Amino acid sequence: MKKFGLLEYPHKESLSKQVFNEYFKKAHIDAVYEDIVIVPDNFDDEINKYIDSYDGLNVTVPFKEKVIKYVEPVEEAKEINAVNCIFNNKGYNTDWKGFYNSLNSSILKEPIVLVGAGGASKSIIYALYKMGIKKLFLVNRTVEKAEKLRKIFLSKIDIKIESFDHLQSIIRSFKTFINSTSIGMFGESFDLEARDLSNLSLIYDIVYNNTPLQKIAKENNIKCIDGRTFWYHQAVENLKIWNIYTPEIFNETFKTFARGE
Numbered sequence: 003m004k005k006f007g008l009l010e011y012p013h014k015e016s017l018s019k020q021v022f023n024e025y026f027k028k029a030h031i032d033a034v035y036e037d038i039v040i041v042p043d044n045f046d047d048e049i050n051k052y053i054d055s056y057d058g059l060n061v062t063v064p065f066k067e068k069v070i071k072y073v074e075p076v077e078e079a080k081e082i083n084a085v086n087c088i089f090n091n092k093g094y095n096t097d098w099k100g101f102y103n104s105l106n107s108s109i110l111k112e113p114i115v116l117v118g119a120g121g122a123s124k125s126i127i128y129a130l131y132k133m134g135i136k137k138l139f140l141v142n143r144t145v146e147k148a149e150k151l152r153k154i155f156l157s158k159i160d161i162k163i164e165s166f167d168h169l170q171s172i173i174r175s176f177k178t179f180i181n182s183t184s185i186g187m188f189g190e191s192f193d194l195e196a197r198d199l200s201n202l203s204l205i206y207d208i209v210y211n212n213t214p215l216q217k218i219a220k221e222n223n224i225k226c227i228d229g230r231t232f233w234y235h236q237a238v239e240n241l242k243i244w245n246i247y248t249p250e251i252f253n254e255t256f257k258t259f260a261r262g263e
């Protein structure tokens with residue numbers, strides 16, 4: 003039996019575990035997908051054991067950067083400085099590809115504001131650069147983290163940093179609003195009202211669950227792409243890398259989990 007898994011901390015029943023296992027069953031693939039919890043202090047001692055004994059791995063918070071030195075990162079993963087998929091000792095980043103494939107460039111109107119400067123944000127910036135976007139406005143609660151991202155992508159995309167506290171007053175000047183923070187995961191909301199968002203043609207909210215932001219978008223007929231759609235598109239990329247991708251079964255299994263498809 004093949005073994006796949008998601009390296010994570012702390013433990014959270016993942017959507018991946020649920021859906022990948024269903025996919026294996028439907029596609030008659032003799033495999034299992036597990037959530038693998040590693041206590042961060044033990045990461046360096048334990049990581050090789052998992053890389054060696056699993057046929058494919060996903061990596062999530064907080065290990066996407068830490069894992070790089072234990073694998074051979076492909077060029078894109080190196081440029082993003084984050085690995086979220088492992089196969090045969092190689093480290094891939096399927097987040098950027100998922101974001102890239104989830105968007106048809108015709109619906110991505112500029113100017114674009116991206117909120118968040120964590121791990122997910124890096125893959126999104128890289129995807130925007132690959133889509134040919136030359137300029138981006140970046141907002142983050144902790145300005146230093148936004149500064150760090152600006153420097154990482156200096157040669158690729160022009161990043162202008164704006165203050166998180168001014169989001170409400172500047173949001174009207176944008177056409178696309180991308181949320182890459184976890185705001186909304188536990189029901190928290192941005193300090194934004196429907197009228198602040200009325201100029202937007204697209205809201206992309208990477209949070210999986212139905213957030214207050216997604217709710218406002220739907221109520222006001224603003225095109226909204228959510229975290230499940232993002233997740234759906236990166237999931238395909240993992241299966242392709244692991245050589246177990248069957249399009250029909252994938253569509254049948256994963257589409258029900260990706261709202262808005």
Ligand code: ATR
Nearest residue numbers: 063118119120121122123142143144147183184185
């Ligand atoms: P991920 O890898 O999923 O992006 P992360 O690296 O922990 O996760 O980043 C989380 C992002 O959400 C960060 O941009 C964080 O802002 P800070 O850099 O200031 O910490 C943002 N975030 C989380 N909760 C937030 C909140 N309540 N208000 C504003 N930003 C928040």
